[in-house]
Amino acid sequence: MPLSLEQWIAGGERTRIVGHEIFHRQDGPEDGRPVTLLHGFPTSSHDWAPILPALTASGCRVTTVDLLGFGASAKPAGHDYRITEQATIVEELWSHLGIGPTALVAHDYGVSVAQELLHRNASRITMAAFLNGGLYPDLHRPTRTQRLLHSPFGAVFQHLATASMFRKSLREILGRPVDDEQLDDMWRAMIMGRGLRVQHRLLYYIDERRHHAERWRSALEQYPGPVQFIWGPADPVSGGHVLPRLRERLPHAQFTVLDEPPTTGHYPQVENPDAVATALTAFLK
Template sequence: MPATESPSLAHWQTTGKWFNYDGHAVFSQMGGEGEAVLLLHGFPTSSWDWHRIWPFIAPHYRVFALDMMGFGFSDKPLEYPYSISDQADLHQGWIEQMGLGRVHILAHDYGCSVAQELLARSQEDALDFSIASVCFLNGAVFPEVFKPLFIQKVLAGPLGALASRVLSRRVFDYNMSRIFGPETQPGHEELSDFWQLLLYNNGRGVIHKLMGYLDERRCHRHRWVGSLLRARQPIRLIAGTADPVSGRGVIERFRELAPSPDIVAMPGVGHYPHFERPGMVWHHYRDFLKDTRSPQTSGG
């Protein structure tokens, strides 16, 4: 496969691996070699979000990604305590079980909150590995400037269970397209892949249960924003400015609160910069990582 050729969804699934997490099957992807980079996906999608940028990263780093509980090809049990904390437990256990001593984190959307929880645990010496760096992509790291879509509000409300059951492909396509940039819109086949992953294993039956992360962000703001502002690791925000939910507001808030804000704004790009402009994101991420490489690999 050429360095920048993306795999198909079928190939992504068949080349992945499943592991057991508290009696549930979790889908994962691993590849490349070198320093470890952990990719944390967003809502309501999956590790598939990374497939376009994966061919850029894997020749230079050892890359890890999984579908969190309730997402993608992983199990989606109806009776399950879905939470950001549990997703952080999932990643922490996975990394520690593999014996990784040091990881870089590249996180998007929902995954940004997971990364912030892992940062907080790192600052409490509660991890058996070190976090070398964190790069955020369009996520509500500051919940007060997050602007949820109407469908997200409905799913998070008292009618969420009903809304999830009647969620149609048309409504899904409309809302996904809204958060992409005007010149980087997903095509029919790409939307079909996103929809297929949502439907897989009764995903519509649990999507409203995943929406608890909106309240979690508000409840844990002090902990999660504090972990970001206290971080000693290099931190960068790469954000599409055309994102209506966590674009310009997050950029401005990051610039206002962070002691030494490292921000890359991408005009015309929406909520999924790594999907919309993977080459550009890799360029900015590669430059960020150059200054964070461990002494053992700096000459490679």
């Protein structure tokens, strides 16, 4: 069993970065190959817990972080959450931890942070792996819940959410069974620190993706290092419909499509951790 949310948080620490307390962890041998994992919306770095043992056993020094507004990091009310600020937080965390060149693995919301980091300094990223995420904003299909949160009524709607509503919403984008205990950990990571009050503001990333579409597309397509896509095609948000463009625009990339029954959906590392760990550890070597 992966670490529970409480165990995950107990094994990390908080550091003040750009004026906010940011939760992060480091696992694996201190002299291991550096790899940084970036999580998605609306959850936290705990999403990576199912594959962490395989990464550390393969010799990786794994850095995980709860981005601002997520998980055990600060969730300031009224804050203007931006992907560009999240990228700065990651850069400052790397500086704080003494991390130089690093592999980068990103999922969902985290893929936009990764694209911004590639835009700023691609030479710092030794290799890049992406799991289901909105790499091309015109192909991103937000869920009904996300559309409501992003609407003018989002500030009110966010406070109506319940654990059962959250589980139902998540299961609509999953392809494989995920037990209630794991989904409840995701829910608790989202709501801790009065997290419900910031959900509509975090969703500004939908607009920011459109605003920076060309910048982030170029950063992805012109990145000269090794690239891997580990993809759940059953995902209605960023699933199989994204793969043809990725194959066309990045013909040199490696693809692991998790289409064996039951087909994987939006959270590959949670739904199908063994397959993700196998593909990712082979790539990172």
